[in-house]
Amino acid sequence: MNILQINSSARSDGSHSTRLAGAVVDRLRATAAEPAAVAITVRDLGQTPHPELNEAALQALFTPAEQRTPEQATRVAQDDALIAELQAAHVVVLGVPMYNFGVPAALKNWIDAISRVKVTFQYTANGPEGLLQGKKIYVVLTRGGQYRNTPSDTQVPYLRTVLSFLGMTDIQFIYAEGLALGADAEQQSLASARQQIEAVMEA
Numbered sequence: 001m002n003i004l005q006i007n008s009s010a011r012s013d014g015s016h017s018t019r020l021a022g023a024v025v026d027r028l029r030a031t032a033a034e035p036a037a038v039a040i041t042v043r044d045l046g047q048t049p050h051p052e053l054n055e056a057a058l059q060a061l062f063t064p065a066e067q068r069t070p071e072q073a074t075r076v077a078q079d080d081a082l083i084a085e086l087q088a089a090h091v092v093v094l095g096v097p098m099y100n101f102g103v104p105a106a107l108k109n110w111i112d113a114i115s116r117v118k119v120t121f122q123y124t125a126n127g128p129e130g131l132l133q134g135k136k137i138y139v140v141l142t143r144g145g146q147y148r149n150t151p152s153d154t155q156v157p158y159l160r161t162v163l164s165f166l167g168m169t170d171i172q173f174i175y176a177e178g179l180a181l182g183a184d185a186e187q188q189s190l191a192s193a194r195q196q197i198e199a200v201m202e203a
């Protein structure tokens, strides 16, 4: 089993989303039929940011491979690496802080890199079809406030939409909310998130 952990906090030390995503991975490994056969890849988009989708990147992507400059080939290869990593994964664990009511820009850059027509999705006579099927997805959401099931939670509908569009429809969301509401609330929230992890693993 290949597990891909994607971290998107800007923080290295002290990131709750990274720590909780790691807890999901630990749990997956511990309960795997063959723990020794579990391969884990960790990509930390905060520590190693992926470049944004700017005009040069678009030009590189839309230039036929054999006509690309060395710089364009290098830029496309950076996206190719993320796509290959994702294609190889059976399980994907995303650590996602809320930043200004959205997902971190670092995660958006990853989504822009992995969304490629005819590779990870395609248009058919019946509409769009995601090509990254058969994967299990866990998304750990960390927030200073509390927005679960409210219109201000733009993260969940956005992630569900874009991941499903790419074929990743089996998604479990784990919430750690109220992390900025005092030490007690923080501890309760983290304990609740760990309980949610146990619950989704047993489901």
Ligand SMILES: Cc1cc2nc3c(=O)[nH]c(=O)nc-3n(C[C@H](O)[C@H](O)[C@H](O)COP(=O)(O)O)c2cc1C
Pocket (backbone or CB within 6 Å): 009, 010, 011, 014, 015, 016, 017, 018, 096, 097, 098, 099, 100, 101, 102, 142, 143, 144, 145, 146, 179, 180
């Ligand atoms: C730049 C920035 C913007 C944030 N925006 C929000 C926000 O809009 N809503 C919210 O509930 N929390 C917000 N927070 C709080 C974070 O979601 C919270 O601290 C979370 O734990 C960060 O994830 P991490 O622990 O993995 O770094 C923000 C934090 C930062 C640093």
